[in-house]
Amino acid sequence: MCADSLLPSSGRRVFVALGDSFTEGVGDRDERLPNGVRGWADRVAEKLAKAEPGWRYANLAIRSKRLRQIIGEQLEPALAMRPTLVTLYAGGNDILDLGTDMAALMEDYEKLVASLAGTGATLVLFTGFDVKVSALLEPLKKRNTVYNQGVREIAAKYGAVLVDYWCLDAFHDRRMWDSDRLHMSKAGHKYLAGQVLDQLGVPHKIKPKEWDPPARPSLREWERRQRRWVNDWVLPLFGRKIRGITLGDALSPRWPEPVTVPRKGGLKKIVGEQPAQARPT
Template structure:
């Protein structure tokens, strides 16, 4: 990649792109997009970076709220990562979600940006209670790949590498990547766009760890359900979003060293 090819990077999406699971709202969030920006800035320190993602957004909201501002920033590189919040809702239409993604792909590539997206891992291997939605994940991945192919969008196949279901790549809530997971995603995108110094090491397995007993695994599931699933369901039943009252953490293109002000709101982390 010639130096200077990517000088205006804009990230669109939901909580994963905002960076939940990598830092917190008191010290600030990092996340794969911030980490990717660091990789890009190592190639060219002239990089400017904006992150428009807001937690809790479904894909239609990402398109409606973030696409216009993204186009106004005239990015030469954009990441579009969305769909998990749609997958988890009772009414899910893979064609509709992929349609919103394709509209963003078409608009951004039409404006001259190189666009990158991700595929999603088998959630049943991360959250056993989520096995009923596995088919949704596979369907959405297939549709995202097809839409990406129609518009020349690069797909980082994070959904296919076995390591992505390793618990160490996920935070305690199992909905958001851990710091290590966010770094692996950033490295996967860097490899997908053939950034100098990148390779496929992100897909390598982690060192073996002790496998929990059945009793330990069941106890862990109960603790997770009480700590995270219950509150998440409660918010959904009340019609509340973890992103209510929040705005993008980095709405303007700024040098990576520039620290924007904190996003509004102080609701605990959620999908």
Template sequence: MSNNADHQETLHIHSYASYAALGDSFTEGLNDPGPDGQFAGWADRLAGLLAAQRPDGAFQYANLAVRGRLLDQIVAEQVPQIRRIQPDLVTLCAGGNDILRPGSDPDATAERFEAAVAELREHAGTVLICTGFDTRDVPVLRHLRGKIATYNAHLRAIADRNGCAVADLWSLRSVHDRRAWSDDRLHLSPEGHQRVALLAARSLGLPTEQDPESPWPAAPVLSPADQRRENLQWARTYLLPWVGRRLRGESSGDHIEAKRPDLLPL
């Protein structure tokens, strides 16, 4: 009986006919160039893995994520679209931009996140959420590690209460390698996006030929002087402009629209 139930569950997990991704720059896929000139990213890569599980080729995908979006903006702009398109699967990765802001409250952010999840559960077959990354090795952001851990604890509890799948990015050790991140150190590299896609697929029960935790090839070790030089260059090129936008109340997503607002075949 148990084996038959497991088999039926596996068939259900592998038969998503539609998928919608909600979120910010992480889900939009920043710094993972796609063949069409837009960013691809882990959600696009996950959509490809899901489509491959459909022998009939009947698979549709929407990506409503927009860079820079705060949780309340995602709830106001993206979540209502799920009522309209009613996908089999929806992923919600949100709240990270809120947590990065000074004075933010991870407890209050989690309450608003759970309200969004409850609404999504009414209009989507399966909801998958992502925890935040462990920022222990990231300059500046390492100081927010405690807030991120608190938010993550809430997210796991929310998933338990609402029957959601979880892609636990905090536990993904392979992204602690510098090569998993692009030059700005805030967004994943193409290989980093691929590893998150594999983790998300496995969180949904999909088998993957590649392992998200597969070892990286050996890399040259930078001297302390080279590391300091690299950190200074990063601060001038990426950190200061990022801080400047925050101080001016600007967002990298101003005037940007979702790249796939409707369910379409891949």
């Protein structure tokens, strides 16, 4: 590790990632890996192993999970792993739910952070980004502001590392987002991995994507994109809400137990070495 790294230079090295789709890796597709995604947390784990061998990694995050579910399903397993590095993003799905009590949400969030901080592990927290999805969601901006301010205060109170996602201007480019406009694209996940590694003082060679300025779509093209987005993402989302189901209901954590990350070949090497019937799905 670098001289100014916030991580242990010797002894146990266990990285545990908690949260929802943001941390699971949705938007960064890779059918060779569990749940068909990779994500920034996998990329961080691989860079940690390259910088210092011996890192073990677990990712308990599952898409669509609310804060109460993350507390109920992920906290105890994470504590049992005796982590030395923990990342947490939780609450984003709650913000999108009608009737969410923000004061109660932030109270529960702080209790979760306090439990994780009590392990003595380096703890990384994230603010939420102001995703410009639709004017219909603009009323939620106030909730996002309350959430972000609360996360900043809690991070300072518990000595956590803060990745202030809200302030990352690179994400104003729509190409950093997947086609659903809510999850990062592969380029977005790679960029965020670099930001996390920078905050931790871990060397890496991840560079921001260099794009030409985006072409301004014609009115017809803009309308076509809007219709496709509504049909492919918005209507199915409301349909699931009406039925009371989520995309994460049938999924398991991608890396439910800590795996030793190879310095060469990364996590794909682990999957490739497993018998087909033993591979996570």
